[in-house]
Amino acid sequence: MTSEIRTFGQRVENANYILRPGGYAVITNAVGQIALARADGQYHLPGGGQDAGESVEEAARREAQEEVGLLIELDFMIDVADQLVLAADTKHYYRKRCHFFSAHLSQETPSAGAIELEHELVWMKPAQAIAALRLDSERWAVAQERQMRFWRAFLASDAALALHVPAQMPDAYGFGDGPQMADELGKLVYDGVKTATCGALWEYEYEGEALPCVGDLEIVLDGAGEPLCIYEITDVQIKPYNQVAAAFAHAEGEGDRTLDWWRQAHWRFFSRTLPRIGRQPSATMPLVCEQFRVVFKA
DSSP states (O other): OOSSOEEESOOOTTOOEEEEEEEEEEEEOTTSOEEEEEETTEEEOSEEEOOTTOOHHHHHHHHHHHHHOOEEEEEEEEEEEEEEEEOTTTOOEEEEEEEEEEEEEEEOSOOTTOSOTTOEEEEEOHHHHHHHBSSHHHHHHHHHHHHHHHHHHHHTSGGGGGSOOOSSOOOEEOSTTSHHHHHHHHHHHHTTSOOEEEEEHHHHHHHTOOOOOTTOEEEEEOTTSOEEEEEEEEEEEEEEGGGOOHHHHHHHOOTTOOHHHHHHHHHHHHHHHGGGGTOOOOTTOEEEEEEEEEEEEO
């Protein structure tokens, strides 16, 4: 869980926000679908504000029963996030302090009449749920839950025993600059074809991001944000673009795996991505070149 509470939503200047703590659940069924509540044509995670004398855990369980008719067991806390909203009925501004939990079913079939009249239970695949949810904090919570569930499965595996595993879940990312590249390159990593990658040092410096180190673990996501695998970094070198060797280009696993193909593809890639930070690709641009091995798969 993060030490700082992240905030979602556009803050309205001079608005007086009322703090409203509550509990919300990312509920997964036996086939990996997420439970959503639909009301007034919009989707949200089951959950809501605390009643007097109630814990956030109790609020999450109560709201799941009231809104979607499900009895649930909470597995772990995902994180806490604030969502800024304007209540349509009261016209009050609220800072919803959302305590998000991962949960599973203790009773899958809703009881007759258990669901509030204005609510309907809808099951969706995680990627569909993320696309359908109205609030960005809830979309973020579902993505975080999927990554944390995957990370916890890794921690319980034999693969984790032989590694130096960090106390916190490592970064999770998709390769490239869009869902299609994330799918294509993620599959190459999953299949063991791609065992290397590189990024512009300038981007690390611009973002203030720490450079990768040997032994670091990374979670690879597909284009829909679903975890594919975890890899361990085995080598890190900073090299100018024009000094990257054919062996590294082959290890990147893309195209025909030649150095010429690698140079053309990466020149096009950096021509798209570097202008965002006020840079243009050059023959001597410094690249952070990583090699890695997959240690855990979905």
